[in-house]
Amino acid sequence: MFLAKFFPAHGITVFHPPALVVQFDDLLASQLLFVWDELMDPVLVREQLGRDVPFSPAALAGYTRRIERLEGEWVYSLVEQEGAVLAGFVLLGLSDAEFERLDEHEQAPIHCLRHPCRVQVGNLERVASVHLATGSYLGE
Numbered sequence: 673m674f675l676a677k678f679f680p681a682h683g684i685t686v687f688h689p690p691a692l693v694v695q696f697d698d699l700l701a702s703q704l705l706f707v708w709d710e711l712m713d714p715v716l717v718r719e720q721l722g723r724d725v726p727f728s729p730a731a732l733a734g735y736t737r738r739i740e741r742l743e744g745e746w747v748y749s750l751v752e753q754e755g756a757v758l759a760g761f762v763l764l765g766l767s768d769a770e771f772e773r774l775d776e777h778e779q780a781p782i783h784c785l786r787h788p789c790r791v792q793v794g795n796l797e798r799v800a801s802v803h804l805a806t807g808s809y810l811g812e
């Protein structure tokens with residue numbers, strides 16, 4: 673279960689575990705990971721990291737989501753598209769080890785690599801990381 677903390681001056685809502693006190697400075701101080709696929713599921717993130725991670729709705733300009741079925745497996749990728757805005761979340765307060773664990777989940781560097789991007793979180797623009805497809809897949 674998550675609680676919601678709203679920061680009205682910035683139009684930002686952060687969803688967080690009840691035991692964690694969230695402050696606005698957490699949005700400024702922490703490294704952010706923009707997620708747009710199955711990592712938008714807090715249960716999957718908990719399974720991967722062993723804890724609930726606070727998150728906030730965010731948007732990434734210039735990209736759209738592509739989901740296709742290849743060899744019986746769902747493959748998610750981002751495609752650059754002028755004028756597009758992709759809705760997702762930013763995960764807050766990740767450690768370097770947790771970033772690496774999520775890299776493994778995204779099968780980096782074979783499927784995806786982490787790249788910096790600019791995301792909109794409420795009326796705040798922040799630099800975050802995002803996993804982008806490399807074009808290489810297992811078995812190639």
